[in-house]
Amino acid sequence: MDPKQKYQLFRQRKHFCTAPWNLLYVGVDGTISSCTHGDTMGHLQKHDITEILPNKKFKSLRKEILEDKITDNCRSCLKKENTSSAGNFKGLRNHYNELGIHSSVDYTDVSQFKLSALDLHWSSTCDLKCVTCWAGQSSSIAREQNKPVQHTPTKVADQIIEFVTANQSELKEIYLSGGEPTLIKYNLKLLKQIEKRPDLIIRVNTNMQWKQDNKIVQEILKFPNVLFTCSIDGTGKKFNYIRRGADWNRTLSNIKFLQSHPNVDIRANTVFFVLTAQQLPEIIDYFMEEIGSVDHTINPCSMGQYHLRCRNLSSEIKSLVRETLNNTFEKYKDNLNIAGNLKNCLLELDNEGSSAEYKEYFDNIDILQGSNWRKLYPELT
Amino acid sequence: MYEKVFFNITYGTEIKHAQDPHAEILLNQKIIVPRQPIKNNQQVEFELDLEKNTKYELIIDRTNHDGKNKQILSIKSFQADGIDLNKLLNDMYFYPQYPATWHKQQIESGNKWPAKQKGWRSWGFNGQWIMNFESPFYTWLLKNT
Numbered sequence: 001m002d003p004k005q006k007y008q009l010f011r012q013r014k015h016f017c018t019a020p021w022n023l024l025y026v027g028v029d030g031t032i033s034s035c036t037h038g039d040t041m042g043h044l045q046k047h048d049i050t051e052i053l054p055n056k057k058f059k060s061l062r063k064e065i066l067e068d069k070i071t072d073n074c075r076s077c078l079k080k081e082n083t084s085s086a087g088n089f090k091g092l093r094n095h096y097n098e099l100g101i102h103s104s105v106d107y108t109d110v111s112q113f114k115l116s117a118l119d120l121h122w123s124s125t126c127d128l129k130c131v132t133c134w135a136g137q138s139s140s141i142a143r144e145q146n147k148p149v150q151h152t153p154t155k156v157a158d159q160i161i162e163f164v165t166a167n168q169s170e171l172k173e174i175y176l177s178g179g180e181p182t183l184i185k186y187n188l189k190l191l192k193q194i195e196k197r198p199d200l201i202i203r204v205n206t207n208m209q210w211k212q213d214n215k216i217v218q219e220i221l222k223f224p225n226v227l228f229t230c231s232i233d234g235t236g237k238k239f240n241y242i243r244r245g246a247d248w249n250r251t252l253s254n255i256k257f258l259q260s261h262p263n264v265d266i267r268a269n270t271v272f273f274v275l276t277a278q279q280l281p282e283i284i285d286y287f288m289e290e291i292g293s294v295d296h297t298i299n300p301c302s303m304g305q306y307h308l309r310c311r312n313l314s315s316e317i318k319s320l321v322r323e324t325l326n327n328t329f330e331k332y333k334d335n336l337n338i339a340g341n342l343k344n345c346l347l348e349l350d351n352e353g354s355s356a357e358y359k360e361y362f363d364n365i366d367i368l369q370g371s372n373w374r375k376l377y378p379e380l381t
Numbered sequence: 382m383y384e385k386v387f388f389n390i391t392y393g394t395e396i397k398h399a400q401d402p403h404a405e406i407l408l409n410q411k412i413i414v415p416r417q418p419i420k421n422n423q424q425v426e427f428e429l430d431l432e433k434n435t436k437y438e439l440i441i442d443r444t445n446h447d448g449k450n451k452q453i454l455s456i457k458s459f460q461a462d463g464i465d466l467n468k469l470l471n472d473m474y475f476y477p478q479y480p481a482t483w484h485k486q487q488i489e490s491g492n493k494w495p496a497k498q499k500g501w502r503s504w505g506f507n508g509q510w511i512m513n514f515e516s517p518f519y520t521w522l523l524k525n526t
Contacts (some may be wrong), residue, residue, distance in 0.1 A: 003384075003519035003523070004519040006521050006523065007464075007519035010523055011522075011526065012464070076490040101523050101524055
């Protein structure tokens with residue numbers, strides 16, 4: 001497309017996002033969405049991928065984005081970047097727009113799609129039952145609760161693999177999530193067919209409980225540019241409690257293993273909820289200063305676990321947390337991601353909430369696994 | 382020609398007991414805007430005809446400083462096709478020609494004056510401001526802003 005027109009779209013429109021033209025997002029059951037925050041655009045069990053990408057829903061979304069509208073599909077993402085940021089943090093679309101700079105797609109054509117980024121969640125297969133997670137994203141929790149396990153059918157996964165393999169020339173990023181991506185066999189099948197290019201980044205969101213000879217991990221490590229995001233919601237016994245089934249020592253051993261690979265960067269990811277609120281600054285410092293993490297993301301508590309949100313903490317604990325988070329914000333104010341995320345945490349603390357439902361929730365978990373959360377977090381009881 | 386880009390530069394000047402600063406604009410050593418005295422708030426407009434996939438060097442050659450009196454030339458505004466590119470100035474370099482005697486004294490006193498100054502948009506010395514870019518101009522701009 002005309003370079004000037006492209007510049008104007010990227011830099012002079014308020015709400016432009018390349019994701020609908022460049023990102024293939026696959027959900028745990030094989031549905032295609034516009035992005036992690038966006039709506040479902042089609043079901044691969046009903047339609048072929050080449051039918052979904054230029055379908056009515058996609059075309060209409062692209063048309064509205066070209067008109068610089070705040071679409072229903074994008075509203076929550078845009079709202080986040082405009083109201084909950086540290087000032088300069090621009091949110092997810094900036095990430096995709098950076099990748100889109102190199103795309104040959106004509107953004108003025110609403111029927112076009114050219115693959116730049118792949119976001120794969122295509123199975124809930126996971127060996128952990130983290131207290132912040134739910135049956136839809138962890139097969140272990142689904143089994144514990146006698147609920148169906150979400151998994152993309154093999155035929156659908158094969159279709160995705162075939163499409164990505166054939167359209168990989170401009171691919172800049174593969175994001176593997178889940179479930180636990182090192183347990184999802186489709187990832188191995190796909191990665192084996194992807195060229196190990198230095199301009200392609202493999203991002204892995206992992207629970208860090210894999211064995212070091214895991215075939216998927218080994219295949220990932222063949223790529224020249226890899227970023228492991230480690231899910232860390234505590235250290236030591238607190239980590240083991242929150243990430244049910246995980247072992248902190250194994251996490252440390254796997255971090256050491258990853259540190260020995262020069263093609264790998266490490267970052268951490270922490271959920272901000274009642275059990276992590278007080279330890280958060282310590283976790284961030286540990287990863288940024290001792291592990292050498294390149295960044296740290298703090299996610300809000302979602303997945304239906306609203307009773308675990310920090311708004312439900314007592315006012316005493318809230319003010320303690322607010323004080324330490326403000327200090328941490330000052331410390332990391334030049335890191336736009338951390339600063340923006342901490343600002344979101346501080347905003348969460350400003351919400352009113354008095355539900356003590358989380359205590360019952362953890363008591364029930366203790367019954368299931370014979371643990372004692374009250375001993376680990378006496379200040380919350 | 383592959384691409385035409387229309388530039389508009391607004392200069393500023395601050396002068397005390399000195400003549401007006403002079404400026405000449407060149408693209409890859411070819412004169413685009415001949416040397417002329419610059420007044421405060423003066424606008425200079427010019428169009429660049431760019432070849433496909435080519436590296437370019439846009440130069441403002443600033444002269445007529447006597448090496449003694451206050452005479453500052455600055456870029457107040459920098460636009461391409463009406464698009465504000467002022468932010469881009471932060472990443473460009475000015476290569477000052479320091480007055481020889483003064484520069485020698487400064488070095489002897491332990492003051493370091495680098496051969497190029499990043500982000501300088503007010504120039505109290507003679508010298509060259511250089512913007513290196515590539516065509517297509519807007520693809521380069523997208524990657525660098």
